[in-house]
Amino acid sequence: MRQVLPPELTFGALELRLNSLGWTKDRIPALLPPLLAGEPEMAAFSREGLQLDYHFNPALRLRVIEGPVLPDLPSLPVTDLPEMIRSPDPERALFGIEAAAALGQGHLRRSILLRALRLPDPLSGLALDAAHRLSPLCAEARFFASLPPDRQRQCLRQALKHDSPDTADLALFGLAASPETAATAMIAAARLGLSDLLPAFPRQASGEIRVAIRKLASATLQGERPGSDSSRVNRFWRAMLGQGDPEMDLRLAPYVEPSPEPILPQLLAGQAFRRIEAVPHWLGDPDIPATARRHTPEPFLIAETAMAVCSAAECLTTLAALETATGLRLRLPTEDELLCALRGTAGRLDPSGCGVGSSWQSPWGLLGGESRREFCSAGIIIHSVATDRLCASRPAKMDDEPAALRRPISVYRIISIM
Numbered sequence: 514m515r516q517v518l519p520p521e522l523t524f525g526a527l528e529l530r531l532n533s534l535g536w537t538k539d540r541i542p543a544l545l546p547p548l549l550a551g552e553p554e555m556a557a558f559s560r561e562g563l564q565l566d567y568h569f570n571p572a573l574r575l576r577v578i579e580g581p582v583l584p585d586l587p588s589l590p591v592t593d594l595p596e597m598i599r600s601p602d603p604e605r606a607l608f609g610i611e612a613a614a615a616l617g618q619g620h621l622r623r624s625i626l627l628r629a630l631r632l633p634d635p636l637s638g639l640a641l642d643a644a645h646r647l648s649p650l651c652a653e654a655r656f657f658a659s660l661p662p663d664r665q666r667q668c669l670r671q672a673l674k675h676d677s678p679d680t681a682d683l684a685l686f687g688l689a690a691s692p693e694t695a696a697t698a699m700i701a702a703a704r705l706g707l708s709d710l711l712p713a714f715p716r717q718a719s720g721e722i723r724v725a726i727r728k729l730a731s732a733t734l735q736g737e738r739p740g741s742d743s744s745r746v747n748r749f750w751r752a753m754l755g756q757g758d759p760e761m762d763l764r765l766a767p768y769v770e771p772s773p774e775p776i777l778p779q780l781l782a783g784q785a786f787r788r789i790e791a792v793p794h795w796l797g798d799p800d801i802p803a804t805a806r807r808h809t810p811e812p813f814l815i816a817e818t819a820m821a822v823c824s825a826a827e828c829l830t831t832l833a834a835l836e837t838a839t840g841l842r843l844r845l846p847t848e849d850e851l852l853c854a855l856r857g858t859a860g861r862l863d864p865s866g867c868g869v870g871s872s873w874q875s876p877w878g879l880l881g882g883e884s885r886r887e888f889c890s891a892g893i894i895i896h897s898v899a900t901d902r903l904c905a906s907r908p909a910k911m912d913d914e915p916a917a918l919r920r921p922i923s924v925y926r927i928i929s930i931m
Contacts, residue, residue, distance in 0.1 A: 517589040517612045518576040524552050524569065527576070527586075534585060536560045547571070573608045577615045591616060598624050603636050614643035622647045623709055626682065630689050630713060651679040657686035663772075666694045670771040673701045681707055688713045696723045697768045699730035700753055708734040722764065729753055759797075759805040763860050766795045770859035775878030778817050782839035786814040786922065787854070787878050794853040795860025808849050815846055815854045818880045819887065819917030828888055831918060846921040848891040854879045854921075887917045 518527065528538060536558040547553045548571045556567040565580035578586070589612060597609025598621060606628055613621045622644050629640035641655060653660065653668040660668070669687045672680040680701050687698030688710065695715050702710045711734050718727040729739075729750045739750035752761035773792065778785040791812045797804035832843050846854070857876025874880055 514582045515577055515579045515615055515617075516582065516586065517615060518578065519587050519589055520574040520576065520608070522576065522587060524556070524567075524576075527567070528556075530586060531558050531565070534560075534583070536565060539564075570611065573604065573611060575608055575611050575615070577612075591618065594618060594621060595624060598628050603632055606632065607636055607639060610640050610643045614646045617647065619647050623681075623685070626685050627709070627713055630686070650682055654679060654682040654686055657683065657690070662691045662694065665690050666697065667771055669694060669697050669701065670769060673697065673704070673769055674771055681705055685710055685713060688715065692719055692723055693768070696726045699726050700765070700768060703730040703733040703753060704755055706734070710734070722768075725749060726753060726768070759807070760799045760802070763795045763797060763805040764799040766859040767861050770795070772876040773858050775876070778878070779814065781814075781922070782841055784839065784920075785817040787817050788812065788814055789850070789854050789877055792858060794856065794858050796849060796852050796856070797860070808853065810850055810853050813846070813850055813921050815850065815879065815921040816919050817878070819919060828918065832920070835920060841922060843920045843922060845888055845890040846919055848889045850921060851887060851889045851919065853877075854919075887919055889919075 531538075537560065539557040539559055541555060541557055552569060552571060553567075554569050554571065558565040558567070563581055565578050565583075568577045568579075569575070594609050594613050594616075598606055598613065600606045600609065610625050610628065613625065625640055625644045625647070629637045629644065632640055641650070644650065645655060657665060657668070665687065669680075669683045671677070672683050677683075684698040684701035684705070684707065687694045687701070689695075690698070692715070696718070699714060701707075702714075711731065714727065714731060718724045725746075729746075730753065733750075733754065739747040739754070741747070748758060748761050749764070751757055752765050757765065773790065776788045776790075778787055780786075789810060789812065791809055793807045793809050795805070796808050797806050799805055828845065832845070835841075836843050854877055855875050859876065861876065
């Protein structure tokens, strides 16, 4: 058993008290003199075959003895620890955190993590180590703050998608990350009922969807629930709790669907292609009723970059010329294939994921360029700069409208060619 002694109790006073109780100090060779005169960092006492081990942290003045419980010694009450951990004084808070870890107070772990978020470095790292001793944190949680933003989002979304036991810890750290990651963290907190995370919620949110997520997640953790009618608010609320319809699920997908891990490009006849896996993708537009749907494509390869700017009338001629030059059997992508490659599995309406610029990379690693138009076998896909939304137009007319040509290849055709 362990006991935490009051910090004001000196080692000399402790030794006198133990001597009066029949304990004798054992001689332990010291490798270095103590940092504080008369205050050794380690000591041992014995009595009738029993042993007490004493440890002292001079920075915190934390004194811990391990061995038989001695009710005659003054001890720090366990009931004082929550107030100490919440203390605005960083040193007092860290004392309470280390004391809780020494005493194995696992129920205080979440309070320790919450306090660690508001402690300055390097104290926050020490607090995380203390929480880790109570119950191990996953590697992503321990080093969450040092991960790049896209990796933070991926870790949290993977945990939420697969009901990982680490989701609660990752949600806690995600609340202090980028606005997009914080939105995912708030969804996770609402779904898991983590009401103790409410104090860590960001005070403000940006963007219509993130504001709605913050408001409804907060309401959920305070005991409110969505109504039974089909209003947009209630439908969005139910989707946030994992009970949505396709339209609202597509709207939330960028916050809960993990991005696919891009596979390294394959070089065929000197050209780079990206492999798109046969996994479910979100397609459609949440603002257009009955268009949101899940689609799983057949595996295919698609050109990493747009090859040329040409008119619609030149598409077939260009494909035939490329086939002759490369020896590959080429075709235009279908509309669904092109949307899957540009959006990724979360159905992002903004291909870049963070704003449209002159160039972007889709979640599958597909590279874009200056042109916003690309032909597919069913028509022309236009990226509207005004709405930041990918949409399908009417079938392409054979006129001179510019379009960026892509060249996908069926996986099975590639195998037969190779």
